[in-house]
Amino acid sequence: MFYFSIPLGKLVRRVSRLRGGGSALPGLVVEKIDPGFMRRTLSTLPHGVAVVSGTNGKTTTTKMVVELLESQGLKVFTNRTGSNFTRGVAAALLGEVDWRGRLDADVAILELDEAHAVHFVHQVPPRYSLLLNVLRDQLDRFGEIDKTAQLLQHIAAKTTGTVVLNREDPRVARIAETLNGPDVLYFGLDDSLLSTFPNDDEMRAAPGSPVPPAPAKPHADVVLRRVGAADADFEYDGVTATTPMLLRGVYNIFNAAAALTLARAIAVRDGQVADNDGLLKALAQVAPAFGRGESLVVDGLPLDLVLVKNPSGFRLGLKSFPAAGYATMIAINDNYADGRDMSWLWDVEFDTLRDGGVDQLTGSRAYDMALRLQYDDVVIGGVNTEIPAALATFISGARDKPKRIFCTYTAMLAIRRELAKITTVEVVS
Amino acid sequence: MTPRPEENANTASYGHELPPEDSAAPSKGTIRVLQLYPRDMNIYGDWGNALVLAQRLRWHGYTPELLEYNVGDEFPADVDLIVGGGGQDSGQLVIQDDLLSRESVLKDLAEDGTPMLVICGLYQLFGKFFKTRTGSVIPGIGILDVETHGTDERLIGNVAVSSSEFGTVLGYENHSGQTTLGPGVSPLGTTAKGTGNNSNDGQEGARYRNIVASYLHGSLLPKNPALADFLIKTAVDRKYGSFSPGAPDDSYADLARKHAGRRPR
Numbered sequence: 001m002f003y004f005s006i007p008l009g010k011l012v013r014r015v016s017r018l019r020g021g022g023s024a025l026p027g028l029v030v031e032k033i034d035p036g037f038m039r040r041t042l043s044t045l046p047h048g049v050a051v052v053s054g055t056n057g058k059t060t061t062t063k064m065v066v067e068l069l070e071s072q073g074l075k076v077f078t079n080r081t082g083s084n085f086t087r088g089v090a091a092a093l094l095g096e097v098d099w100r101g102r103l104d105a106d107v108a109i110l111e112l113d114e115a116h117a118v119h120f121v122h123q124v125p126p127r128y129s130l131l132l133n134v135l136r137d138q139l140d141r142f143g144e145i146d147k148t149a150q151l152l153q154h155i156a157a158k159t160t161g162t163v164v165l166n167r168e169d170p171r172v173a174r175i176a177e178t179l180n181g182p183d184v185l186y187f188g189l190d191d192s193l194l195s196t197f198p199n200d201d202e203m204r205a206a207p208g209s210p211v212p213p214a215p216a217k218p219h220a221d222v223v224l225r226r227v228g229a230a231d232a233d234f235e236y237d238g239v240t241a242t243t244p245m246l247l248r249g250v251y252n253i254f255n256a257a258a259a260l261t262l263a264r265a266i267a268v269r270d271g272q273v274a275d276n277d278g279l280l281k282a283l284a285q286v287a288p289a290f291g292r293g294e295s296l297v298v299d300g301l302p303l304d305l306v307l308v309k310n311p312s313g314f315r316l317g318l319k320s321f322p323a324a325g326y327a328t329m330i331a332i333n334d335n336y337a338d339g340r341d342m343s344w345l346w347d348v349e350f351d352t353l354r355d356g357g358v359d360q361l362t363g364s365r366a367y368d369m370a371l372r373l374q375y376d377d378v379v380i381g382g383v384n385t386e387i388p389a390a391l392a393t394f395i396s397g398a399r400d401k402p403k404r405i406f407c408t409y410t411a412m413l414a415i416r417r418e419l420a421k422i423t424t425v426e427v428v429s
Numbered sequence: 430m431t432p433r434p435e436e437n438a439n440t441a442s443y444g445h446e447l448p449p450e451d452s453a454a455p456s457k458g459t460i461r462v463l464q465l466y467p468r469d470m471n472i473y474g475d476w477g478n479a480l481v482l483a484q485r486l487r488w489h490g491y492t493p494e495l496l497e498y499n500v501g502d503e504f505p506a507d508v509d510l511i512v513g514g515g516g517q518d519s520g521q522l523v524i525q526d527d528l529l530s531r532e533s534v535l536k537d538l539a540e541d542g543t544p545m546l547v548i549c550g551l552y553q554l555f556g557k558f559f560k561t562r563t564g565s566v567i568p569g570i571g572i573l574d575v576e577t578h579g580t581d582e583r584l585i586g587n588v589a590v591s592s593s594e595f596g597t598v599l600g601y602e603n604h605s606g607q608t609t610l611g612p613g614v615s616p617l618g619t620t621a622k623g624t625g626n627n628s629n630d631g632q633e634g635a636r637y638r639n640i641v642a643s644y645l646h647g648s649l650l651p652k653n654p655a656l657a658d659f660l661i662k663t664a665v666d667r668k669y670g671s672f673s674p675g676a677p678d679d680s681y682a683d684l685a686r687k688h689a690g691r692r693p694r
């Protein structure tokens with residue numbers, strides 16, 4: 001069958017590309033004139049659609065799932081450029097389908113923002129969903145953590161095949177109780193690693209207050225048992241496998257357990273178990289996604305960028321990347337994409353920076369950060385709200401040291417732009 | 430060669446801790462600061478308010494003793510200052526009955542002039558009631574002559590309040606309950622930016638005896654040292670008869686206020 005919307009949508013896509021426009025317009029056009037386009041196209045995929053959602057780590061996890069499945073010889077469609085909203089998916093699809101609307105892929109792995117995922121699953125019920133976590137992130141957008149959990153519950157309820165849940169996040173794990181259709185698989189953490197993953201409830205408690213008793217833990221398909229300096233242990237099917245890891249940061253490696261669980265579920269073919277060795281080999285090769293704990297080289301020494309956007313993420317960043325031996329900068333912006341509310345800085349403890357201090361603070365809310373550090377008795381080298389100037393001071397003041405910058409999203413973009421002038425920075429389309 | 434993160438050390442506590450005390454000067458006295466329901470009502474940086482009170486007490490030469498009261502705990506004696514925060518709907522449900530059972534002790538402390546700071550959720554529950562959109566009524570402990578009605582509208586964004594007592598008060602609001610003041614309380618101030626108590630009267634927060642109630646997070650006290658010092662001075666005055674201030678360095682607070690004040694809603 002021939003649909004005129006596809007040539008038209010492709011044409012709009014081409015024109016808007018020529019004009020340097022974004023990816024949403026062609027998606028909007030095809031959505032308006034052919035609302036069934038996405039559902040029709042995606043329903044032809046033999047392995048169906050998988051939605052990845054949650055507050056933290058969607059991009060890296062999606063990237064991992066894609067690379068794991070590609071290692072199994074599957075053709076994967078994904079919304080690579082981070083257009084994690086429904087219209088962005090439609091636009092990405094337009095770029096991939098042929099003029100007759102056929103998509104040459106076996107499976108679609110889609111990273112979707114919680115709120116957009118709810119819209120998406122109403123149009124296209126996914127065969128799989130992977131729900132990572134519910135953390136304080138963009139509370140000013142969704143209002144409350146519990147509401148975010150409801151959004152994820154909605155995605156799970158619309159899933160027709162298998163829902164993969166984080167066993168260690170109570171709000172996510174509890175979603176299982178509300179489901180009666182899909183199968184449920186969990187990914188989990190070894191008890192010894194649990195304390196490196198404070199959830200927001202635990203984080204809010206003051207010292208000495210009892211942590212509420214954990215519910216009985218269901219069996220997890222994949223459990224992260226150990227995180228080493230350059231490797232990790234995953235347990236599945238009753239065996240523990242050690243694999244080298246390129247990924248940095250313990251939270252990324254926990255997301256690897258999530259990706260492994262979903263990939264194992266999808267890669268099962270004709271009742272045969274997945275090729276675990278192949279999956280693990282692919283996992284070892286996964287490099288960090290844009291901005292999430294990546295290392296550049298400046299003056300012959302590493303400069304790490306660590307994206308921080310909520311209290312859990314900042315805490316994990318501080319724990320995952322010890323300060324000793326490093327020069328440290330923190331860049332806090334409060335643009336819309338970062339979140340305007342600065343309250344979250346007060347839920348992070350900065351005691352790990354007390355020994356070495358912080359060399360530079362920057363961003364539109366640099367002085368909020370300075371005030372926060374003052375109350376944790378952390379010594380501050382300098383403060384400059386202008387990112388280019390602060391970055392130059394930081395780099396010239398620590399030529400002989402590896403450097404680390406904790407930064408919010410828009411601050412990271414600004415820093416990368418500046419760094420691109422002095423070093424080679426991965427270009428993001 | 431790229432460096433790798435070291436293996437993560439486990440830490441015993443997820444909770445917040447005060448930085449170690451390093452002052453050698455003799456203490457001018459001890460002030461017992463009670464956090465109300467930190468386990469269930471402590472979101473959007475409410476810990477920051479407790480931290481600021483404790484650290485500023487030190488900087489003024491006093492010794493803070495941080496206490497906490499959670500659901501089911503014994504209520505501590507000899508409390509000099511109380512601070513309570515906001516929570517999610519679920520947190521409010523958890524503490525509701527326990528709070529009602531503590532109505533008389535909290536009322537006595539309030540009437541007696543104990544300085545208190547209650548933010549957002551506990552501000553609402555210190556009032557007469559919270560009526561949800563569906564019409565069910567959650568009773569408060571009625572220390573404050575205010576009532577709150579749930580709405581569909583969430584009031585979110587930066588706020589600046591003009592207060593005759595504390596000057597300009599800066600913070601961030603995020604609430605869907607709208608609060609109306611009765612004649613028994615006065616507002617903390619009028620909003621110059623943002624919404625405050627409700628979308629009608631341009632007022633924010635409530636004042637009653639030595640209680641400061643507000644919707645503002647941010648956290649509230651770090652960027653509003655005048656408010657923090659009012660609570661501290663009141664607590665010290667009541668306990669020791671007079672307050673001799675130290676000299677906290679508020680230059681970062683001043684600059685943070687200057688920059689925050691210019692940011693969009």
Ligand SMILES: [Zn+2]
Nearest residue numbers: 515549603604
């Ligand atoms: Zn609030």
